[in-house]
Amino acid sequence: MSKLVKVQEEGDSLSESELFSMVVLLIVAGHERTVNLIGNGLLTLLKNPEKIEELRHNPELLDAAVEELLRYESPVSMDSRFVVENHIYKGFHFGEGDLLLLSLGSANRDPDVFKNPDQVNFHRESNKHLAFGKGIHYCLGALLARMEGKTALEHFIEELPAISFKEPQQEIDWREILLFRGMKSLPLVSKNS
Numbered sequence: 001m002s003k004l005v006k007v008q009e010e011g012d013s014l015s016e017s018e019l020f021s022m023v024v025l026l027i028v029a030g031h032e033r034t035v036n037l038i039g040n041g042l043l044t045l046l047k048n049p050e051k052i053e054e055l056r057h058n059p060e061l062l063d064a065a066v067e068e069l070l071r072y073e074s075p076v077s078m079d080s081r082f083v084v085e086n087h088i089y090k091g092f093h094f095g096e097g098d099l100l101l102l103s104l105g106s107a108n109r110d111p112d113v114f115k116n117p118d119q120v121n122f123h124r125e126s127n128k129h130l131a132f133g134k135g136i137h138y139c140l141g142a143l144l145a146r147m148e149g150k151t152a153l154e155h156f157i158e159e160l161p162a163i164s165f166k167e168p169q170q171e172i173d174w175r176e177i178l179l180f181r182g183m184k185s186l187p188l189v190s191k192n193s
């Protein structure tokens with residue numbers, strides 16, 4: 001961000017509004033969603049300790065694990081589109097200009113698409129989840145986010161067996177926001193500390 005500010009101050013190649021939108025994009029798209037991928041991923045693994053062992057003994061599953069964690073607790077729970085022309089689909093009327101809220105989290109648990117969708121499975125034959133959206137607006141940072149998720153998992157995986165929830169019946173403190181799925185906090189304790 002400092003480098004972007006410097007570019008804006010030193011020349012005319014980046015306008016103030018371009019700088020502003022780039023900074024918002026880096027924080028919202030580039031940072032927060034990845035934080036939620038890692039946080040939600042940790043939560044899912046701690047709730048399914050046998051998956052931690054599976055990953056520790058089979059690190060070649062890390063890529064598949066990132067995809068499954070993206071599917072299982074999708075960091076972006078809602079996407080949106082505007083209807084461009086009036087039409088009827090499956091008996092529903094869609095009017096031009098209507099805003100559609102599309103639940104990616106729900107689509108990613110669709111039993112018609114995913115076998116046993118409420119189970120975490122690093123061996124799915126096909127994992128065509130919608131965590132990064134679909135079509136021309138498909139997430140530009142998907143590759144980076146996948147790398148970050150995998151790097152975080154690689155670092156955590158050896159520590160995780162020693163980590164547990166602070167309280168045995170820990171209440172999960174989800175953020176009350178419709179569009180994103182992420183926790184306010186996840187209190188943990190480590191046997192090693």
Ligand code: HEM
Pocket residue numbers: 025026029030031033034037074075076079080104130131132133134135136137138139140141142144145
């Ligand atoms: C786990 C992390 C991330 C998730 C789950 C995620 C998810 C998404 C989703 C669902 C969309 C909307 C796609 C659509 O409407 O079809 C999107 C768009 C976008 N994402 Fe990400 N994202 C993540 C990380 C990132 C990162 C790290 C960056 C950049 C550094 C980024 C940049 C963008 C941009 C620029 C768009 C807009 C693309 C467009 O409208 O053409 N995202 N992302």
